[in-house]
Each structure stands twice: as C-alpha cells, then as structure tokens.
Amino acid sequence: MPTLPLAxxxxxxxxxxxxxxxxxxxxxELLKAHPExxxxxxxxxxVLEEESKVAMPARAKTRKS
Incomplete structure (x- = not known):
C-alpha cells in the first residue's frame, strides 16, 4: 500500500x-516526500483541489462553533 501514506x-x-x-x-512537496x-x-x-473544496465548508462550520 504505497499510496496510503500519500493519501x-x-x-x-x-x-x-x-x-x-x-x-x-x-x-x-508531497510527491518529493512520497516517490514510492x-x-x-x-x-x-x-486530489488536493477536490478535497479542499469539500473541506472548506466543514472548516467554516467548525470555526464558527
């Protein structure tokens, strides 16, 4: 599972x-750290862009709480 640490x-x-x-x-930076x-x-x-789009609303809710 060489992709798990990158994920x-x-x-x-x-x-x-x-x-x-x-x-x-x-x-x-991540590719240099995980060439495997x-x-x-x-x-x-x-993946970073897609995950950032999903995480933005969740972070906003957490910070308001």
Missing part, C-alpha cells in the same frame, strides 16, 4: 490549511 498526508494538508491551499506547491506512491503531479494536485 494521509494529502488529508492532513487539506485539514491543516488556514488559507486557500497552493495546490501546485503542495503537490510538489507512483502518483503524477496532476493526480495529486487534482
């Missing part, structure tokens, strides 16, 4: 972002 780090990056995530830079995952830059960037 966990993607989730962490999205959840810890206080501002809009620079998906280009974060994808590059065999993912492309485009794949990681796309």
């Amino acid at each position: 966990v780090d993607i989730a962490d990056a999205v959840l810890q972002a206080d501002a809009p995530l620079d998906t280009e830079a974060k994808a590059e 995952a065999g993912a492309s830059h485009e794949e990681v960037r796309t």
Whole structure:
C-alpha cells in the first residue's frame, strides 16, 4: 500500500490549511516526500483541489462553533 501514506498526508494538508491551499506547491512537496506512491503531479494536485473544496465548508462550520 504505497499510496496510503500519500493519501494521509494529502488529508492532513487539506485539514491543516488556514488559507486557500497552493495546490501546485503542495503537490510538489508531497510527491518529493512520497516517490514510492507512483502518483503524477496532476493526480495529486487534482486530489488536493477536490478535497479542499469539500473541506472548506466543514472548516467554516467548525470555526464558527
């Protein structure tokens, strides 16, 4: 399961972002940390963008509470 650590780090990056995530830079950083995952830059960037869109409303609700 070489992709699991990358997936966990993607989730962490999205959840810890206080501002809009620079998906280009974060994808590059994650790929350097997880070359074993065999993912492309485009794949990681796309997942970061999609997960960020989903997480934004959830983070807003959490911060208001």
